[in-house]
Amino acid sequence: MKQELKSKETQDLIINTSFELFYEKGYNATSIPDIMKETSLSKGAFYHHFKNKHEIGKKVIEVIIRKRIKDGFITPLKNTDGNIPELLLDVFTDRIKNYTHREKALGCPANNLVGEIGYTEQDFRVILKSLFEEWRIELSNAIEAGKKRGEIKKEVNSSGAAISLICAFEGVRSVRKVYDDDSIFNEFMESMGIFIKSLSL
Template sequence: MLQKQKSEFTKQLILNESFKLFYKDGFKTTSVDKIMIKTKLTKGAFYYHYKNKKELGLDVIKLKIQKRVCDGMISPLYTSGNAIDILKATFLNRIKAFPLEEKQQGCPMNNFINEIGDSEKVYQTALKSIIEEWKTALINLIDKGKKQKTIKNAISSEATAVYLISAFEGMRGIRKLYDTDEIIDEYVLGLSMYINQIKV
């Protein structure tokens, strides 16, 4: 039992430190050697858990990035209440709440999409599944808002969902170019106006 726990701890250490390195330095420039230096583990420990960096990258997407997006942007959409209020709380409050380091480094998922989303089908599929899950949650919320009569019936739930995700992820990327939150404030104002336009 102790060996199993130790093995799981080692795997989690590799995952956690790899995620941080991929986020900070990029996936392509982070070598297995760099991960081993950071974790203070041997290459044998790495290859016991992963065949190669490609397999590790897929695990980081599925176990770290997907969880972040789910916890921060998907699960809140399933809470009870007024759909418009949920949209505002999820999209407007979330982007203002990111720590400075995350504003400067952008969205981990977005960084992965831009760096390797088109290089390997397996990465593309894993990243796309996160977007699709997010889109589905938004469509469900918007449809709920229509039933509540808080969101206009005439709008396309699918188009609205895609727009909200694209605008949010775009802003996460654009913010990396700026030294202040002024650009985020403008985004928040614009998105507030948009949400007000779709509400009844």
Template sequence: MTSTSSARTTTGREPKQERAVRTRAQVLDTAAELFAERGYEATSIVDIAERVGMTKGAVYFHFKNKEAMAIAIVESNYERWPALLKEVRTPDLDPRGTILALLDRTAEAFHTDRTIQAATRLQSERSLIHTPLPEPYVGWIDLLTGLFEEAERAGQLKAGIPPRAAARVVVASFYGMQHISDVLHRRTDLVDRWQELRTVTLQALLPQD
């Protein structure tokens, strides 16, 4: 039995450090939910405290201000993508299949994950946030460039299209698609709109014989 398990058994209570980590995550999840729903400017620390069922002072214990929450949410969003690529990359998928599987999963995540939705909205509202946020889009372009380079080596990328250009087009198209879906339909049609984009754009970049 580990010392953590022993502490929990002995005291009957969750260790203070673990409780703090869990509470911080709960506050951040709630902030993401509200940022996604209302936007950055229309969400206050009081709103977050009330929804999470804490005092404002308790929220400030975990985050010094709203800007710190925004940064943490955007960073959390970017941390998810390498893990997602690791999940979809399997020996039975060629580069084309890996790109499609990654983007399919990404579209589903944008449809359902409040942290991802919040981070995307925060990036679009970055002029309202009085602190620099992590740079958007560049990480996605780099990640997809590497995958399109693999597709090019496998003879799957359409001849004459530079991998980085393909990556930029896909990222721009994907983020534009999800933004329009959000504005017009609160992302309820996002997966359908992704399927259209997938058919029109990815089929052209990665044609099947």
């Protein structure tokens, strides 16, 4: 049991450290020696858990990036008891208001990976696509709930509005990386409010 716990702790150490390095340096620029150095693990201990960087990359997406998006955007959208337009605005602006300086400077980890690997890493692309699809579907469901309750216009294309919200958010996270202040975030939050209001009754 102790050995299993130690093995799990070592695996978690590798995954968490790799996430931080990928986030800071990029996936392609991070090497296995970089990860071993940061974790202070021997070669044998490292390769006991992962055969290569590709395996680590998949785990980082499945474990850390998925959790970030689920906790920040997907799970909150399930709480449709209150006003839906207010829920949408809260989900897309509260995160921005609470980002650390580092998160503002480095952008969205999922979006960074999409931009870096493009179409080249099929395994990564499939996992990331499923994650964005899960987000889109949950967002569409929330908009549909708002339409049924008379809070959102019936003619609104729920899936199209969901994609617009996600792409606008991911876009501003990316563009913010070249700014030294929050001016673009402030303008985004204002325009997000206008867009959501245009969907509302």
